[in-house]
Amino acid sequence: MLRQQEAHAGARRDTHVFGILRGEFHECYPTIFVLPTSSGRELVVAPFLISPLSPRKRGGGEQLRPMSHHETTVQSYSEKGSLSYEDPANKNFLYGDITVRFIKNIIFPPKDRVVLDLGCGTGFVFDETYQLFHDRGIRGIGVEPADGMRQIAMTKYRDDHSYSFLAGSFEHIPLPDRSVDHIVSTLALHWVESLSVAAAEMRRVLNPGGNADLLMIARDDGARFKKAIVAALRRHLTFGQIMATATLVQRVTPAQVKEAFAPFVGSFDVDVHRFDEVVYGRFADHMKWWQARSSPVIAEVRDKKQFMQDLREELEAIRIDRGIPFDASYLWIKITATESGMSSL
Numbered sequence: 001m002l003r004q005q006e007a008h009a010g011a012r013r014d015t016h017v018f019g020i021l022r023g024e025f026h027e028c029y030p031t032i033f034v035l036p037t038s039s040g041r042e043l044v045v046a047p048f049l050i051s052p053l054s055p056r057k058r059g060g061g062e063q064l065r066p067m068s069h070h071e072t073t074v075q076s077y078s079e080k081g082s083l084s085y086e087d088p089a090n091k092n093f094l095y096g097d098i099t100v101r102f103i104k105n106i107i108f109p110p111k112d113r114v115v116l117d118l119g120c121g122t123g124f125v126f127d128e129t130y131q132l133f134h135d136r137g138i139r140g141i142g143v144e145p146a147d148g149m150r151q152i153a154m155t156k157y158r159d160d161h162s163y164s165f166l167a168g169s170f171e172h173i174p175l176p177d178r179s180v181d182h183i184v185s186t187l188a189l190h191w192v193e194s195l196s197v198a199a200a201e202m203r204r205v206l207n208p209g210g211n212a213d214l215l216m217i218a219r220d221d222g223a224r225f226k227k228a229i230v231a232a233l234r235r236h237l238t239f240g241q242i243m244a245t246a247t248l249v250q251r252v253t254p255a256q257v258k259e260a261f262a263p264f265v266g267s268f269d270v271d272v273h274r275f276d277e278v279v280y281g282r283f284a285d286h287m288k289w290w291q292a293r294s295s296p297v298i299a300e301v302r303d304k305k306q307f308m309q310d311l312r313e314e315l316e317a318i319r320i321d322r323g324i325p326f327d328a329s330y331l332w333i334k335i336t337a338t339e340s341g342m343s344s345l
Ligand SMILES: C[S@@+](CC[C@H](N)C(=O)[O-])C[C@H]1O[C@@H](n2cnc3c(N)ncnc32)[C@H](O)[C@@H]1O
Pocket: 073, 074, 077, 099, 118, 119, 120, 121, 122, 123, 124, 125, 143, 144, 145, 146, 149, 168, 169, 170, 171, 185, 186, 187, 188, 191, 192, 193, 293
């Protein structure tokens, strides 16, 4: 991955970044940009998840405005993503497989009565823990900002009163203080705009002695694969189209996660582990998860059939005997809310 780190230490973490990029970094195309922020954390602008400039109703008139980072992500998941997300080929391969292994390794201590899944999507965590929760009488609450994803979860669990699903996010958890024994989250935390805000909300709703197990994409995840995607996009979109529609994803290191949680030392014990593995697959295998999770990427591509052929060519170019590689990197963040620290709330 090429890193363009000069001269943009002041780049802001909002949509104005793209204006700066278009104006100043045209020659950097087609890289994946890593933007240092004033807090020292890096944000990656990766044309991996692309969202279109969408017409939005404003004051009665139809106008074009860039969607915010959060709106873009949530809309993307609500639309096509939610439909293809339940596909077994998505759930059994790469991120789906990583998620299943992560969930299997979570320890739910005997005290757990209420488990909250943040960014629950279509209910993946509860699908995997169903028998355990049933046997132990554990209640599951899913919080999810994307209507399309949440509706699927609600429909699946509509006859089971042990589960409820609420609109909300890491930044706004619609639950009272100290109402949850255990927070779980899979592949959603990298979408937050501020890890510290998310940490404060988690601390608020967790009971003293409660736990959190969070699975999050790490820095450099899928670097080779994303370069191939960008190379294919170059044949169809202008630099402006790619960068103007790129979204911001937090790709952090364990040290940066610890830093974001530092204000909560005393009330949170935080452990962060990084895992790296290469997952090989055929083009069709990769397309299942890629289309489920990155559906808007080709929204502005006119000749979608040709684009898929070009993407195939770029991905086949990095294939080795075992298949097309994806360099997966992810973090497991384990938190315990200490009894003493919580008393200051
Ligand atoms: C890759 S999906 C994972 C869904 C589910 N946890 C799973 O593993 O199948 C990411 C989810 O995060 C949600 N999300 C995006 N921004 C979020 C935020 N700020 N807070 C909570 N969830 C968010 C998306 O709507 C989407 O459902």
